[in-house]
Amino acid sequence: MRGILKRSFYSRPTIDVARDLLGKIIVHRDGDQTRTGRIVETEAYLGTSDPAAHAYRGATPRTRVLFGHPGHAYVYLIYGMYHCLNVVAEEEGTAGCVLIRAIEPVANVTGSGNGPGRLTRALGITLEHYGADLTQGNLTIREAAKRDQLEIGISPRIGIREAVDWPLRFFVAGNSHVSRAR
DNA sequence: GCTATGATCATA
DNA sequence: ATGATCATAGCA
16 A cells, blocks of 8 residues: 555654654554544653653563564553553664554544544554554554645643653644643 | 552543 | 543562
């Protein structure tokens, strides 16, 4: 399939990947349905130097994918109710990931996609997608159809207690699907 | 084995 | 401000 982001897109600094992911299209082939959405909000989580990142305290069974291949999905369950979708960045062997916080619904999306918990529910993302390769298979991220010049906003990350002041959240300015700040 | 807790959201 | 609800991590 054409337009899918290549491995080289992901094997770059986490912050660059987070910013460049804005406007890209998530495609999930979910049985008969093909659910698609446009990324409008992301957050960068650096590796072992970022106190707010899951990778901060080293590799565990859950975080092992963060230290592995870039371009794979890191999915986890939060608060017992919501899944969060992340994309592994950085070179192989270096931890780093991008949390997808919000999408703009494009096709076959039930409900709205603003907020990390709601977006995974809308796209049908579950723990089954843990470690999935985003350059092939059922869950992929594609190049934007139009290469608009996006106006990008930057702010501190949301919902964390450590390193709250680091401006690592990126969003499409003025887009109504961007989740509300706290 | 046991327990506390969290990168959330909806409701009040 | 609080409850829903469970995989994971840290500790015994």
